[in-house]
Amino acid sequence: MSGREILFENVSKFYGEVLGVNRVHLAIPPGITSLVGPNGSGKTTLMNLMTGLLRPTQGRIDILGVAPNEPERLFRLVGYCTQFDSFPRGMTGYQFIYSYLRLHGKSHAEADEQTWRAIDRVKLTDAAARKIAGYSKGMRQRIKLAQAICHDPRVLVLDEPLNGLDPLVRAETIALFRSLAEGGSHVIISSHILHEVDAISDQVILLSSGYVVAEGQIHGVRTEVEDHPMQILIRCNRPSTLASRIFELDTVVEARVHNDGKGLLVRTRDPDRFYLLLNRLVVDGVDLESVAPADDDVNSVYEYLIGPDGGSI
């Protein structure tokens, strides 16, 4: 056991006869990992299994060398911002974090100091003394986030953490995740907002109907989707010439010239060879303005592997 990774070995979870997740094998390295999939695909189940709120029907889970059924060790390493929008009755934001830290066994002084630090990080200082029941959706989301980070965990599990946050706080929160990941932490996020997932993730795990459909870095996952040749968008001065030349490669399946006559959309099964050919063509006098993959992102991967009707994304 390396103690550096989060491991799922042949993990399945059934709710009676209903499938939660099935035969999941994962090794999640440090960095930001996004769980992507439609509603009911098993994202929350996977997170709850990781944090011991659910027990696997079969298989084994290991969080940096700790089993999820040892909460006394696990939650020294892990912070979990759940999707449950319910709180112990009558608590203020401050009490919510402070009491949680006292449950860790911390002294009053330590708990108080760490509570204010966490509340400051999520910009809720002014509302700390107010009852959570009176908080807006975004504030409740932030106080949950504060609870997840208040004890400086090495693994942060975040179920839809950006829900309800306004754009400014959203950007700050993403920056916070980024800084934690750069510090060597595991940040595991489930999100429906694919362009944000694309922007912040080091790797993605795509889930559908309880199965892991794909995992890894987005580019790597995209490359493996062989049923859908990669689309590359080229802006250049002579798209027709370029179109006639690129069919030298048998892996190019389509080339479509833009209506404005200044660009070309190419579909190829082997983008690496295509880029090599492009280098030669530039030498031959085709003046390239820009070259960019058109579907090398989570959105496209999601659509190809799960389908546009996969869920409420």
Place this chain on the structure above:
Amino acid sequence: MNPESWGLWRAQVTAILRLEIKKNFLAKRGLWVYLLAAAPAVLMWSHAALNLRHQRVCDLGKDSLIFATMFQFFYLRLAVFFGCVGVFLNLFRGEMLEKSLHYYLLAPVRREVLLAGKFLAGVITTSVIFCTGTALTLAAILVHVPRQAAEQYLFGGGGLGHVIAYIGTTALACIGYGSVFLVMGFAFKNPIVPVALVLFWEGANPFLPALLKKLSVIFYLHSLVPITVPAQGDFAFLAILGQPTPAYLAVSGLLLIALVCLWLAGRQVRKLEINYGTE
């Protein structure tokens, strides 16, 4: 088990108590528990007030017997019983229904420590409420007795021992019934029917064979009450017939039942999952 663990567990149990006791005492849905606990006191204080108003002399022996009857047949069997239902069933199940139990399960607290903390909080809450009820009821008896007679009863006639026995029995009832309902809260999604069965089992205790009698809380509690209610009148069938158990055995037996229930609850809490959707 190292001393560091004990220190940590003590700190964690204290943190749980701080949260739970406040919640238990201030819960709006627990108002009826206070009403149950206060009912005998209200009755006795009304009786005392009427006696004082009409300058009637209190018959301490008769009032003690009335209290003993009320204590055994109402207070222990119904008030403390249902009070414990209200408090202990909700320790875990109530939070499951409110979808707030995960707050505890996301902390680095051993599940057994959480169980111990919550149980202790329940025992403290119910003991304070019901022991206060017992004490207030006894005070109502003594308040309309001439001072000299009251002092004589308390310090010369074994009355103080009775007061301590009643309050101690109340606290033990909270521990006994509390542990039973704690484990039932885990075992049943809808505990109403099982609670009714326990009520029936406790009520049927006088008719059970000697061995089965011992598998109930009321059997041990009846052995601890200082005044035995004569088996006569309409409720004679409720009196526990047979040899009372010596106090030390009764306390041990009751604590043994509580320990068995806590052990069963400990097994359940280790397996507890957060699956609010199915609750």
